Amino acid sequence: MELRYGSNPHQSASAELGPISVRAGSPSYINLLDAVTGWQLVREAGEAFGVPAAASYKHVSPAGAALGDSVTDAYRRARDADPKSSYGDFVAVSQPVDAELADVLRRVVSDGIIAPGYEPGVVEVLAAKKRGTYLVLEADPDFEPPADEVREMYGVRLTQQRDELPLPRTLPDDVLLGMIVARYTQSNTVVMLKDRMTIGIGAGQQSRVDCTRLAGEKAAVWAQRAGVPLTDVSMVSDGALPFADNVEEAARYGVTHIAEPGGSIRSPEIATACADHGITWTPTAVRLFRH
Structure with a gap:
């Protein structure tokens, strides 16, 4: 799909989304980098501890990450770690988004969210943020990524084994x-x-x-x-x-x-x-x- 823009507005960009679907909004290049990286973090943390995990991402690094008793609790704790840096964050959570978390997100400055699902009516609440431009992405929780990761820059193609060391x-x-x-x-x-x-x-x-x-x-x-x-x-x-x-x-x-x-x-x-x-x-x- 065509993206809103690349790293900067003067750069065009496109993406093959694979295991991610767009439920609302239009992603940019950096949105997807934050989403994919954040989703991997919360997926691994959620599986490791068996409780909800959340991360607040900015520029492909987390401003905060936390475990919680609920998905809302996890996100509140993640955002409270460094609220100044979390301003305009991209949210990643390991469990489906419920009405409680949607209400929290409705009242904070954030650019988008990625989650493995959304309870009925939640996407509509989130999609109304930012004058209807809030980005809502859904990750396939059963997707298993390829063993190798590939990156191409300036004509140089790099391939390395995905970091899955237990x-x-x-x-x-x-x-x-x-x-x-x-x-x-x-x-x-x-x-x-x-x-x-x-x-x-x-x-x-x-x-x-x-x-x-x-x-x-x-x-x-x-x-x-x-x-x-x-x-x-x-x-x-x-x-x-x-x-x-x-x-x-x-x-x-x-x-x-x-x-x-x-x-x-x-x-x-x-x-x-x-x-x-x-x-x-x-x-x-x-x-x-x-x-």
Whole structure:
């Protein structure tokens, strides 16, 4: 199908939607990137934990992601992680959208949603948003993606195996959720979590300590807004921590558990720094870069 435009309004674009159907609105190139990436995150998180999962996406990275008692609870928690960044978000949820969530979405600034289904009357409520331009997409929950992913840029065609490596289910909930979030976030990435929701995500930075600092600053804002002490925070890094300055930064923001791939020549320094700050260190041996 023809899209509204590509990455920018002066670029034309088209797409083959495959397992996704348009229930209302007209997607742009970035809408679909956010939708497809967000859907993968919530699908994996929902299957891993057996409860509703939600993500609030902006520019192909989540502003927030969370688990909840209901699909509405999950989205509220995901959006509350970083409401400033979630302004004008693309929503992804792991379960069908009900009237309660539609009512929440009706009252917030958002560009669209992807879900595995919609209860009767919900699409009509959502389609009325943004003067009738709100984008409503439905994902086929039974679709199994191809084993390989293909990308073509500037005449160069790249093919790689889809990242479907099973993540360790023996890890604490916040660490496992953080690894799932990192898998679908632009690298470099650091995710801070508490009580099965993200409270700070530092994404797309060239320096990993900048990711840690950014995630920590967002976590501090979340704690201030929620009126709670910033304690018992888990931190997940998509790549190995190269220097102990990441641990120093993490300790400033109440981090008590750090999970990262390890395997770096400085990993012994990371382990020592964690021990010095009373932080549990888990080398996962799993790198989760996404570009």
